[in-house]
Amino acid sequence: MASLLVLGAGKLALGDMLFILLSFVLLTAAVKKFAWGPVTKMMDARSEKISGDLDYADQERARADKLAKEREDALKNSRAEAIEIVNKAKDNGEDQKKSIMADAHSEAESVRQKAKLDAQRAKQEAMNDAQNDIASLSLEVASKVISKELNANDQKSLIDSYIKELTVNNETK
Template sequence: MLTDSLVLGAAEHAQLNTGDIFFQLIVFIILLALLKKFAWGPLMGIMKQREELISSEITAAENSRLEATKLLEEQRNLLKEARTDAQHLMENARKQGDVQRDEIISAARTEAERIKEAAKLEIEQQKEQAVAAIREQVASLSVLIASKVIEKELSAEDQDKLINEYIQEAGEER
């Protein structure tokens, strides 16, 4: 009997209870609506914001990379220009140094020629003065010798002696 009652009890319970199923279905739909409104909606909003943030950070990083590449290229160009300018400056300085060296050498040669010519002129003037002085002395000696000869008549030997004396006197005067 006990088995019969269990079988009958199980059969009664085996019938579908549509009221409970319907109630559970309505509660499940309400629960889904509440989850969508209070959990799924905000969660999807946060996920959308996170996606936009990551997307904007990727875009910003890409822009930064492009800008860094551009700046690097500009720096390379500036460095290249600076090297070229430095080469030009060194070349110009070398050329200017060569020009100045040539000018200094030319000026020195010109000055040396001028000094040489001035020295030649001075030597010529000194020579002329020396010749004039010798002529004056010879003339005065000639006059002196002539006056002495006139004062006394001398022999050839005396004349030689007298001339030698006057020459020695003239040498001492000098």
């Protein structure tokens, strides 16, 4: 076959063709070993890294969005909470104020009541004392008057009237 081809081509072609084939194959192998292999490997690695980085960036963005939303929600909640706390404090204050006022009112009332009672009692006592004093005084005055001016007749009529009065009093009782 080889000699046929060589004869057919007038001994011009086959050697050159083989040489070209061989050198081309060797060149391909050398290029693959020294340039194509490392460079394409790096290109693949780079494209992989780029897509990986893009994925990572997407994830990070989603995470950041979520975080920001959470923060916003928390902020909103805390504001509502603060308002609630303030309201509660206000209510508490109002309640306390009312109860203090009520206490004060009732205490004042009781103090006044007590003062009134004391005053009444004092007045009563004073009146009683005065009555006693007046009675004893008038009795003394009367006894003095009586001891000086009462004679036998008068004494008798006085006793009588007194007895009469007693009986009337008894009857009426």
